[in-house]
Amino acid sequence: MSTDIIKFKAGSPMADTLRMDRMPHIWCPGCGIGSEVNSFADAVKRSGIDPKKLVVVSGIGCTGRVAGYVNFDSMHTTHGRAIPVATGIKLANPELTVVVFSGEGDLAGIGGNHLIHAARRNMDLIVICNNNFTYGMTGGQVTPTTPGGATASTTPYGNYEYPFSLPFLMDAAGATYIARWTSMHSRNVTQSIEEALLRKGFSFIEIISPCPTLYLRRNRLGDGVDQLQNYQDNSILKHGCDTRETAIDFQGKIVIGKFVEKNKPSYLDAVDKCCIKLVGDDYQLYGKTIPEREAEEKAEKEKIAARRAAMAAAEAQGETVASVSVSTVKKALANAAKKAPAKAVATPKAAKKAPAKAKPAKKAEAKAKPAKKVVAKVPTKKTAPKAPVKKVATKAPVKKIAAKAAKKTAPKVAVKAKVAPKKTSKPNKTRK
Ligand SMILES: Cc1ncc(C[n+]2csc(CCOP(=O)(O)OP(=O)(O)O)c2C)c(N)n1
Ligand code: SF4
Ligand SMILES: [Mg+2]
Numbered sequence: 001m002s003t004d005i006i007k008f009k010a011g012s013p014m015a016d017t018l019r020m021d022r023m024p025h026i027w028c029p030g031c032g033i034g035s036e037v038n039s040f041a042d043a044v045k046r047s048g049i050d051p052k053k054l055v056v057v058s059g060i061g062c063t064g065r066v067a068g069y070v071n072f073d074s075m076h077t078t079h080g081r082a083i084p085v086a087t088g089i090k091l092a093n094p095e096l097t098v099v100v101f102s103g104e105g106d107l108a109g110i111g112g113n114h115l116i117h118a119a120r121r122n123m124d125l126i127v128i129c130n131n132n133f134t135y136g137m138t139g140g141q142v143t144p145t146t147p148g149g150a151t152a153s154t155t156p157y158g159n160y161e162y163p164f165s166l167p168f169l170m171d172a173a174g175a176t177y178i179a180r181w182t183s184m185h186s187r188n189v190t191q192s193i194e195e196a197l198l199r200k201g202f203s204f205i206e207i208i209s210p211c212p213t214l215y216l217r218r219n220r221l222g223d224g225v226d227q228l229q230n231y232q233d234n235s236i237l238k239h240g241c242d243t244r245e246t247a248i249d250f251q252g253k254i255v256i257g258k259f260v261e262k263n264k265p266s267y268l269d270a271v272d273k274c275c276i277k278l279v280g281d282d283y284q285l286y287g288k289t290i291p292e293r294e295a296e297e298k299a300e301k302e303k304i305a306a307r308r309a310a311m312a313a314a315e316a317q318g319e320t321v322a323s324v325s326v327s328t329v330k331k332a333l334a335n336a337a338k339k340a341p342a343k344a345v346a347t348p349k350a351a352k353k354a355p356a357k358a359k360p361a362k363k364a365e366a367k368a369k370p371a372k373k374v375v376a377k378v379p380t381k382k383t384a385p386k387a388p389v390k391k392v393a394t395k396a397p398v399k400k401i402a403a404k405a406a407k408k409t410a411p412k413v414a415v416k417a418k419v420a421p422k423k424t425s426k427p428n429k430t431r432k
Pocket of ligand 2: 027030063212
């Protein structure tokens with residue numbers, strides 16, 4: 001490689017967010033994926049989140065290659081399985097921000113079931129869907145979003161299926177943040193991703209994008225620039241629009257905007273709520289009590305605010321966000337820490353001194369009736385193995401808590417445990 005190219009790569013303003021050693025990328029000229037990745041990298045910087053706590057997961061396809069070009073922890077998973085893998089990562093370490101970046105075929109075709117259930121659970125994920133109306137990587141087959149009448153390698157006489165409108169699908173499934181843009185709307189894409197990175201729950205961002213090599217060429221729609229012109233001419237901005245009105249006809253109008261933004265307990269919130277009812281104040285997720293996690297979350301939010309402030313200050317001085325140096329951000333963080341040292345430190349001791357937040361858990365526990373009683377009410381042998389207390393006690397991540405919970409419920413669980421083997425021994429007898 002010539003020294004000029006090496007110098008160019010090292011000096012690129014995107015060098016800390018994208019893997020310059022992997023450039024040039026595989027995407028065709030005029031493909032929309034490149035500009036989306038640029039918007040994504042920009043959004044990560046602007047959001048102020050710690051890039052070390054960010055994970056990008058992709059499935060298979062041209063868009064699936066995104067995971068290989070970002071300079072963050074990432075996983076290039078199998079076709080359609082990006083969401084379950086991302087869900088696993090989030091559950092294993094809820095401190096991470098997990099982003100799924102994949103194609104519409106991967107997400108809504110083979111991975112459609114995972115997509116709707118993640119939205120239904122309000123799983124804490126950000127899903128960025130590059131919708132180019134085609135299976136790009138495998139030769140331009142029809143996908144679940146290909147508009148009626150459009151030609152694909154598998155529908156040479158025009159598509160006669162009814163396509164999904166992804167915002168409508170996501171809305172019906174329960175997503176709490178839904179936006180749609182085209183790859184021409186780079187700034188809006190950046191802004192939406194930035195917003196999604198800073199919120200809890202399931203966020204879905206669809207980006208309509210040109211695939212000049214397969215979709216545009218086969219449908220005689222010109223090149224990438226022609227399609228951007230089409231987006232410019234045919235996009236209708238309708239924030240808060242009813243998602244039933246977001247269907248896309250072949251080369252027709254494209255409704256864009258932020259359609260849904262609502263607050264609803266996320267999957268992880270729901271897990272917390274359920275476990276507090278069962279275990280009470282002692283409940284810990286991955287070794288941390290709720291006050292400890294809240295203190296850490298608060299400290300992290302302060303760091304994010306400081307990073308954002310540094311970015312805004314640098315921008316005001318004429319620097320681009322992409323080129324804001326790491327040392328500027330570090331300085332801002334140090335200043336913020338000096339201003340509020342007590343708030344930013346999240347020691348277990350400090351967390352224990354926060355009874356006000358822990359109290360509601362006790363109340364909730366009392367209202368919900370102690371777990372012991374729930375077991376006592378279970379009348380039949382059939383339902384015994386499903387006793388919720390037993391499950392939580394055995395799955396509790398901290399041994400101490402598990403032992404404590406088991407102690408509380410030991411007599412009841414023991415009775416149920418005795419019942420269970422009798423049930424399983426029956427089939428053996430009949431076999432004999
Ligand atoms: C289980 C499985 N089925 C099929 C494939 C073949 N395959 C690879 S990529 C792809 C289509 C990807 O389309 P999309 O998700 O829209 O991404 P794009 O290439 O358009 O960005 C298919 C069908 C595969 N890799 N694995
Ligand atoms: S085949 Fe289409 S989607 Fe894939 S890189 Fe080329 S233009 Fe982009
Ligand atoms: Mg596609």
